[in-house]
Amino acid sequence: MLTKLAMTGFQKRWRDYLVLFSGLIMSSAIFYMFEALATNKAFLKQNTSISMVGMIFQFGSVLLTIITLVYIGYANSFLLSMRKRDYGLFMLVGARKGKIGQLIWLETLLVGITATIIGIALGSLLTMGLSQVLINSLGLTLHHLAAWYFPAALTTLLLYVGLFIIAGFFNLIALTKTPALKLLHSNDQPNRPKLKPVRQLVEVIIGLLSISIGYWSMANLDKLQLAGIGIALVTIVLGTYLLFNAIFVWLIVLLKRLPFANRGLNGFTLSQLSFRIRNYTKILAIVAMLFALALGAITVGMGFHRQVPLMANGTSAYDMGIVNTTSQQQAQIKALKPTTETTYHFKIGKKAVYYRASEFNAQPFATMSPVGKTQLKFKLKRLDAQKLTKSYERYQFGQLQGSAQQQLATTMVSEQQYQSLTQPEQRLTVFVTKDVVANQAALKKLAASQQKRDHALQGQVLGGRYSGYQMVNGMYSGLEFMGFFLGIAFLAMLASCLMFKILSGAAADQHRYVMLAKIGTRTSELNNALRKEIAVLFILPGIVGVVHVLFGLKMFSFIMIGSPYTGIWLPFLIFAGLYLIYYLITVQIYRRIVLQ
C-alpha cells in the first residue's frame, strides 16, 4: 500500500523528478566521458608525448569525484525536500518508521542506479559522437580511443552507487529522526546577511593569499613539476570559495543600500540572492573552478591546434620535393600557386648524388633552423652550395629528394665536373605554398602520385612541410582532442550543476512569484527579475573563471610556440556563446516552473 502511495507521489511530481533525473544522468554521463579517457592507459600512452598528461588526468579524476560528491549532495537534498511532505503525511496516517525508512532507502537507490546506468549509456554515445565531430572537424588522427570502455563504466557505476548508498542512509536518518509535523512544515529559513568585518576581512586575505600561491605555482610549474598542479588545485579551490563567501555577502548588503535597490524588483532580486547565500557560495566556487577548467581546456586545445602548422613550418622551408616531375604534376604544382619554386639538376653516381654548385649559388636553398633555449622558434636561412654542405640543417634538403637519392651522399660539383659525368641528368623540383594546411588536399594528391612512382617514399621520407605537418598533427592530435573533449565535458558539468542548483530552488520560489503577481507586478517585470537573478549567478563564477584561466595559461608557455595567450579571444568567444545558451535554457525552464 505504501509503495503504491509512494508511486503516486512520484507520478504527481514527474516534472521535479525530470529535473532530478536529467541532472544526475548528465553528471554520470560526463563522469563516464572523463573516465573513458582517464582510465584508458593505451589511449593516453599512444597519443601524448608528454608524460605529465597522465598525471593531470589523475588530478582531474580526483577533482571531478569531489565535484560529483557535492553534486550528489545537492541532488539528494533536492530529492529529500521533494519527499519530506509525502513521508510526513505517511507518518501522520500511521505508517511505521521502519517501513518508511525502507521506502526512502529504496527510492534513493533506485533513482541513483537508474540515472547512473542511463548516464553511462548516454556517456558512451556522447563520447562516440563528440570524438567523431572533433576528429572530423579538426583533422585529427587518434588511436585506441574507445567510446565504450568497460573500466570507465565500472568506475562510474561504483562511485555513483557508493555515493547513493551513503545518501540513502543519510536520508533514512534525516527523515526518520524528524517528527512528522516538522516534516510537513519544513520551510526554508532565510539567512540574514550579516556583516562580520573582521571575519570577512580574514577570509578575503586568506582567499587572496591562497589564490596567489596557486597562480604562482602554476607559473613556476617547471620548478615544482607535478606538485605544482596539486598545490594550485587545492589553493585555488579554497581561495575561490573564501572569496565568494566574503565578497558575496558584502556585495549584497552594499547593493541593498544603494538607490538601485529601490527600483522595481531589484530589491526582491537581491533578497532572493541573499536568501540562499550560503548554498550559493559553495556552488559558485565550484562553478568558477569548472568554468576555469573548461575554458582552460578549450583554450589549450585551440592553442595546440594553432601550434601544429607553426611546428610544421619549422620542419622545412619547402612543402615538398619531387624528382622528375611529370607534366601533370607540373600542372598540379602550378595550380597551388607556389610562392617559390626551384628546380635543381643532378646526376646519380655510384656513391653520391652530384648537384651543380652554380645552381645553388644562383638560387640558394632555404632551411629552417631553431633558435633560443626552447627550440620552439625558427629562423629562415638561405644557403649557397658551400654553406649548405657545411650546415647542420642540410638534412632538410636531403629529405626532399627521392628515396634512392636519400641513401647516397650529396655532393656539390663545379660546372666542369658536372658536365664530365656521363649519367643521365635528372631534376629535383622543390616548392613552397602560402599555407600547407589550406593546401592539404592538393598536396596529398601530389604526394600520392609521386609515391606511386617511388614506393619507398612514405612518411617522413617524403620530407618537407607537408610530411612535417602530418607528423606534428599526429603528435598533437591527442592533446588537442583532450583539450576540446574535456572543455566541453566540464562545460556541460558546470552548466548542469548550476542549472540544477537554480532549478531545485524554483519550486520554493514559485509562490513568491505568484504573490508578486497578486500584488500587481507586470509579467514583464517578473521576467526581468528572474533573468537578472539567474544572470548574476552565471556571471559571477564566469568572471572568476576567466581570471583563473588567464593566470593558468602560463603553465603551458613552456610547451608552446609563442605565447599561449595569442588568439585566445576565439576560444573565449566560443565558450561565451555556449555559456549563453545554457543561461537561456536555464531562464526558460525556471520561468516555466515559477510563472507557469
Added chain:
Amino acid sequence: MSTTPIMTVTDLHKTYGKAGSKQYEALKGINFNVNAGEFVGIMGASGSGKTTLLNMLATLDQPTSGEVTINQQPITHLKGNRLADFRAKEIGFIFQDFNLLETMTAYENIALPLTLQNTAAKKIKPAVEAVASHLGIAEFLNNYPNELSGGQKQRVAAARALINEPAMLFGDEPTGALDSKSARELLDLFTTINREQAVSILLVTHDPFSASYCQRILFIKDGKIGQELNRADLSRQDFYQQILDTLGTFEQ
C-alpha cells in the same frame, strides 16, 4: 456615509469544468454594490462560493459571465499589464496566510508596491514609516517575517496593502490564522482605517466575531446571496448576537 458605489457587481456567474464535461456552478448570479467608505462582510459556510466570489472581485480569477466594476472601471476583462497595474494601484489584499515574501524584511515587503512603480527613494521611506507607525509595527521594520508573530505579520501585510492608498481593500479570512487578541487588534485597526482614511473594505469570513465589525453583511449560500444584514446603530455586541441568530436559521 457616501452613497456613490465604489464597486458594483452585476449578475456574476462562475461555472467550473468545460462544456460537455461534468460542470459545477459555483456562483449563480450575484448582484450587489459597495459604497465608497463602506465596510462590508461576506459570510458563508465552506463551499458556499465566498472565496470564489472574492477571487472574481479581486481580479484573481475571471467570471464566466457578469460584470464587476471598481472605481467605475470594468475589471472582468482586464489582462496583462493593465491588469497588473490595476492591482498595483486600485486594490489591496490581505490573505489568511499573510503572503509576505519571507526573503525580505518587513520594511522591504511594505515598500514593494512603491518600488514596483519606481517611486523616488526619497518618498518611499517616509511613506513606509508613516503607515508602519500608524499600524504599530514601526519597531519591527528590520525583521524578517519568520521573526514576527502572526499578528505582527498580518499588520505588515495590511501596511503593504494600504501603502498605495487603494480604492478597495480585500481581506480573505485575515484573522483566520491569528489568536483572539491579535484578531481583535487587527479588526480594530480595520475599523480605524475605514473611519479615518475612508478606505472601502470587503471582508470574506466565516467567523461571526470578525463579521460583527462590518457595517453590512451579505450571506452567501450555494452560490447566491441569501440574506443581508445592516448593522445600522446597533452596538457591536448586539450585532454579533444578530449575526449568530441569522446564521442559526440561515444555514438550516
